[in-house]
Amino acid sequence: MFLSRREFLLIAGGALLSGQKKSSSVIMTINGPVSADQLGITLIHEHLLVDFIGADKINDSRWNRQEVVKKVLPYLQELKQHHVKTFFDCTPAYLGRDVNLLKMIADKSGLQIITNTGYYGAGDNKYLPSHAHQDTAEQLAKIWIKEFEKGIGVSGVKPGFIKIGVGSGPLSALHKKLVVAAAITHLATGLTICSHTGPAIPALEEIELLQQNGVDARAFVWVHAQAEQDKSNHKKAAENGAWISLDGIGWGDGDNYADSIEKLKQANLLHRVLISHDAGWYKPGEPEGGKFTGYTNIFTQLLPLLKNKGFTETDIEQLLVKNPAEAFAISG
Numbered sequence: 001m002f003l004s005r006r007e008f009l010l011i012a013g014g015a016l017l018s019g020q021k022k023s024s025s026v027i028m029t030i031n032g033p034v035s036a037d038q039l040g041i042t043l044i045h046e047h048l049l050v051d052f053i054g055a056d057k058i059n060d061s062r063w064n065r066q067e068v069v070k071k072v073l074p075y076l077q078e079l080k081q082h083h084v085k086t087f088f089d090c091t092p093a094y095l096g097r098d099v100n101l102l103k104m105i106a107d108k109s110g111l112q113i114i115t116n117t118g119y120y121g122a123g124d125n126k127y128l129p130s131h132a133h134q135d136t137a138e139q140l141a142k143i144w145i146k147e148f149e150k151g152i153g154v155s156g157v158k159p160g161f162i163k164i165g166v167g168s169g170p171l172s173a174l175h176k177k178l179v180v181a182a183a184i185t186h187l188a189t190g191l192t193i194c195s196h197t198g199p200a201i202p203a204l205e206e207i208e209l210l211q212q213n214g215v216d217a218r219a220f221v222w223v224h225a226q227a228e229q230d231k232s233n234h235k236k237a238a239e240n241g242a243w244i245s246l247d248g249i250g251w252g253d254g255d256n257y258a259d260s261i262e263k264l265k266q267a268n269l270l271h272r273v274l275i276s277h278d279a280g281w282y283k284p285g286e287p288e289g290g291k292f293t294g295y296t297n298i299f300t301q302l303l304p305l306l307k308n309k310g311f312t313e314t315d316i317e318q319l320l321v322k323n324p325a326e327a328f329a330i331s332g
Contacts, residue, residue: 025329028148028160028191029086029112030102039112040085042324045194045223045247045276046295048072048089048105051096051284054126058094062284065101069108071282071289076109082299086112086324088276090194090223092120092163094127096284099157114160114328115152117144118182121175122165122196128174137177141184148189161328162186165196168227171205179206183213190330193220194245198227200237207242217241221274221327224248226256231263238264238272243327249297250279258305265315274327275302275319 025036049068051058076087087109091097099115106113119140120127132140144162151158162182166175182193193210197203203222210220218241225234225244234244244264246257257275264273277297283290303316 025325025331027086027112027114027325027328028158028330029114030099030106030157031112032158034112036325036329039321039325039328041083041320042086042088043079043084043276043295043298044088044221044274044324044327045090045245045278046087046250047091047278047280049096049098049101049282049284049289050091050280052123052127053285055094055129058096060098060100063096063098063101063282063289065098065104068101068282068289069104071292072105072280073108075280075292075294076105076111079111079295082296084111084295086114088114088116088161088328090116090163090278091281092116092118092127092165094129095120097152099152099155103155103157115157116161116163116194117147117152117159117185117191118162118164119178120163120165120196121172121178122167124167125174127165132178133174137180137184140177140181141188144181144185145188148185148191159191162191162193163196164193166202166206168198169201171202171209175202176209179209180213183210183215186215186219187213192243192328194223195221196223198224200228200230200233203228203237203242204233207237207240218243221245224278226253226260231260234260234264235267235269238267238269242272243274243323244269244272245274245276247274247276248278249275249302250277250293250295252297252301254297254301254305257302258309261306261319262309262311265311270315270318271323271326273319274323 026033164178221243279293
């Protein structure tokens, strides 16, 4: 028997009681719900493993979990120096999402790790399962809602957000269907919608389509917004309520990120900004998992640039603690 969103929140809230007032906002980690105010310093868009072989070929026998843990653990232990507490793994289904691996890594690292539901249509639909082409938005949403209500597969692990992906141009009919399926899932579960998007053209279309389907823009994260060169579009989407995710910091270009964040702060929109690295990751099929990019550029490169621009510790806390907690909270 499935749990409704209300029933889940009642149970989750009860599980978070500590003799005090019950929390009304929770985050779903792979080890269960935590109060949103327990998120701490958070990286909202990272990857531990990604396999680009394609939806028709992927399976978890392509990697050895112990080898992956050995590869990634030093990079996660490095985060302890920067007091990171929570890590969003944004690898979707059919691209290497492996919740059993994530549980192993969470246990070894001590991090709160969060996984996702949803399908990824970017990359010319190479990472979509075949049924996604024929299924209706309602049928797709049913699959994703089931993962939230009953867990992913037989693992019992539940997703903490919805991850979809669309192309960089106007939305295709197929990608519109993914957006509508995400809207249905959000309305049933309260999960935030993160969409690999990039430029403003599809992002603004997604916001409009979500609103047409009863979803407030505040439930939408414009992933890879740094790909949009006209930064006034960041302001436009943020004013509409969307989250602006500037999340490729693992690959450098710190000055450009600092400029984008400063512009949003000047527009009094710092409270709509999310930052992360989009870094990692173990690559099945490559010797020893290939080259790995760590998760520290925010702390070693970006924050000094922001502080030189007059950003305060309160501003930094807004970006790394308060905004993630608000963006991904499932409210009662």
